[in-house]
Structures are given as structure tokens and as C-alpha cells.
Amino acid sequence: MSLNVWGYLDEYANEREELLQAVDAVFSSGRLVLGESVRGFETEFAAYHGIAHCVGLDNGTNAVQLTLESLGIGAGDEVITVANTAAPTIIAIVGSGATPVFVDVLADSCLMDTGQVESAITPRTKALLPVHLYGQCVDMAPLRGIARAHGLAIVEDCAQAHGARQHGRPAGTMSDAAAFSFYPTKVLGAYGDGGGVLTGDDAVAAKLRRLRYYGMEDEYYVVHTPAHNSRLDEVQAEILRRKLGRLDGYIADRRAVARRYEEGLRDVPGLQLPRTVPGNDHVFYVYVVRHPRRDHILAQLRRHGINLNVSYPWPVHTMTGFAHLGYRKGALPVTEALADSVFSLPMYPTLKKDDQDRVIEAVRNAAAVAL
The missing domain is CATH 3.40.640.10 (Type I PLP-dependent aspartate aminotransferase-like (Major domain))
Incomplete structure (x- = not known):
């Protein structure tokens, strides 16, 4: 599936x-x-x-x-x-x-x-x-x-x-x-x-x-x-x-999914998990992780029928539609580095534990091969 x-x-x-x-x-x-x-x-x-x-x-x-x-x-x-x-x-x-x-x-x-x-x-x-x-x-x-x-x-x-x-x-x-x-x-x-x-x-x-x-x-x-x-x-x-009326429930379910990812992926070499800033209550609209060999991991996951999103692969200042603003590559180095390494794991309130386990196992295996 x-x-x-x-x-x-x-x-x-x-x-x-x-x-x-x-x-x-x-x-x-x-x-x-x-x-x-x-x-x-x-x-x-x-x-x-x-x-x-x-x-x-x-x-x-x-x-x-x-x-x-x-x-x-x-x-x-x-x-x-x-x-x-x-x-x-x-x-x-x-x-x-x-x-x-x-x-x-x-x-x-x-x-x-x-x-x-x-x-x-x-x-x-x-x-x-x-x-x-x-x-x-x-x-x-x-x-x-x-x-x-x-x-x-x-x-x-x-x-x-x-x-x-x-x-x-x-x-x-x-x-x-x-x-x-x-x-x-x-x-x-x-x-x-x-x-x-x-x-x-x-x-x-x-x-x-x-x-x-x-x-x-x-x-x-x-x-x-x-x-x-x-x-x-x-x-x-x-x-x-x-x-x-269901919003607080949606958020609670998202946080539960995030905790399960944290438990399953915290020890994966090279994989950087999301950080909640002190004072923030995170609602995990997306669960964004980072890896230096992101594209390799995504390709491996696609072979297992897991298609993940990248938020965002092209920083806005590098898009041709905003060239008139005058920014060049290198102007925002952190933003540009993120664009090369971030990707989002499945995140929604109804995500089944079996499916989440499948994602965790696939990411662990792909990251092991990537290194």
C-alpha cells in the first residue's frame, strides 16, 4: 500500500x-x-x-x-x-x-x-x-x-x-x-x-x-x-x-505521532529530528527531519511505496518568479542548506501505528545504507 x-x-x-x-x-x-x-x-x-x-x-x-x-x-x-x-x-x-x-x-x-x-x-x-x-x-x-x-x-x-x-x-x-x-x-x-x-x-x-x-x-x-x-x-x-470542536483532539493525536517518531528515530546516525523551542507548544503540522543524504533516503523510501514531501526544496529567494528582488544564491545560507536536507514524514491524526512503524523501519534502513 x-x-x-x-x-x-x-x-x-x-x-x-x-x-x-x-x-x-x-x-x-x-x-x-x-x-x-x-x-x-x-x-x-x-x-x-x-x-x-x-x-x-x-x-x-x-x-x-x-x-x-x-x-x-x-x-x-x-x-x-x-x-x-x-x-x-x-x-x-x-x-x-x-x-x-x-x-x-x-x-x-x-x-x-x-x-x-x-x-x-x-x-x-x-x-x-x-x-x-x-x-x-x-x-x-x-x-x-x-x-x-x-x-x-x-x-x-x-x-x-x-x-x-x-x-x-x-x-x-x-x-x-x-x-x-x-x-x-x-x-x-x-x-x-x-x-x-x-x-x-x-x-x-x-x-x-x-x-x-x-x-x-x-x-x-x-x-x-x-x-x-x-x-x-x-x-x-x-x-x-x-x-x-475537534481541533484539540487533532493536536493531541499529532503529538502522539511525533512522540512515536522521536522514540523510533532518535538514535539514527545523521538524522536530525525536530526541535521544539522552549516556551513553544508544537502542533506538528508537519514532522520535518534532516539528513545530509536526503535525496538518497527519499529514493529508497519510494521503492517501498512511501512518498514523502519536502518543505521546501526551493527557497523562495532562488525562484525565477522572484528574481526581480535581487537575491542571489548564498544570500541566505541557512535557508539554502535546509532546502538540501529537510523532508517530512507522514503526519496526520489518523496515522495508524502499523503505518508509522513501517515508516520508522524504512527510514532507519535507508539511513543506514546512506551512511
């Missing part, structure tokens, strides 16, 4: 009846756009985080872009972030009209090196955009200090950190606003695209609601500022409402 990183079909089999009930509830309501399901999810997701507002959007990319726009960030401005992220983070910055400026990441956690941020600030810098990667948070205390000192906004990219915490504070509550993706693979995933923004700022929330709805407010056809069509779909919102 082939095994990969994600577990869509297992989840659907386990939750099928409730998911179909969610779809039927929306179709039976007669309100298919910005109805009770979106409002309900927004209220419940905000309450889960203990924050005033959630604004539902159509995807995580637009969640980042519209958040920047809601903060008045655009053409001529710079946003400091990392290249060790999925390209949509950077696409969103460019889409807002701003210019991404990259700092490197820490080798042990793969997260933003906050010690490099202050030296990257210029008179054009308007925001810091930390990416909470793989399921745990960037060190936010120094970023908040830098932001206060320089009058900068902070936007958290929480696409991979639903339910993660830092010193007890939920990811998404340590900034001016925070963007989430609800893509199906996420810790809290829909059955299609979806996104959202958390903020405690009434004005930012109000602007986001206008930006997602053509620039309109209460009265249809009255456009205050031309904007976007970026609404969260009612069906996806209702599915997310049902799944939100």
Missing part, C-alpha cells in the same frame, strides 16, 4: 456523516454566501483564541495580502520576512504592492532568526511578517520590541500553526493581525480553500470585511473603495465549525 504525508481519506472516512450533515445544513439554509455559517465560524474561531475578531476569507494567501492592505501597507513599502516558507506568503506581500525583504532562519528550529531583523530595517520598512513554521511559533518577544521601537506593524503567518502556543499565548494573538489558511492539509483544514484573519483591532477588522466584499459595507452596490471578492464559502465555514 502506498503511503504519503497527508491523510485525507482516513479523516473523511472517520467524519463522513458529520461532514455531509454540514453540507446539507448549508444547502438547506437558502443562504449560500456570507450567511450564518461564516458568521458562526468567525465568532467561534475568535473565541477559541480569546480575541475580538475573526474575518473569514477565501484562502490563506489573500488572508496575508488583505491583512497588509488593511494596515495601509502597499506600494513603496517593505515587509521583512523569511524565504523558508511556502511561496504564497511572498506572493501575498508582492500582491499588496509591497516588497519582501528576507532574513535568514535558525538552523535548529528553521524559524526566523529574529537577531537579523533590526539590521534589515530601512526607512521603507512598514511591517514584520514572521512565519510560524511546521507547527511552532517564531520567538515573538524580540519582534514585538523591535516593532515598538521602530513603529512597525506585525502580521503573523499562522498557516501552519493552528492551535500552537508560545508561553501560553495562542499563535495569532501576538501581533496586529494574523493570517490563517484552512487548506485541506492544515491542522484545521476545510474540504477546499479557505482562510481567515484574527485581530483585536476593530478598525482593521472592519476594513478587512470591506476588502473581502468588493469594498462594500452593509448596502450592496455601494462601493467605498474598490477591493476584492475574497469571501469564505458557507460550506467550508460550516465544515470548519464542526471540525473546530
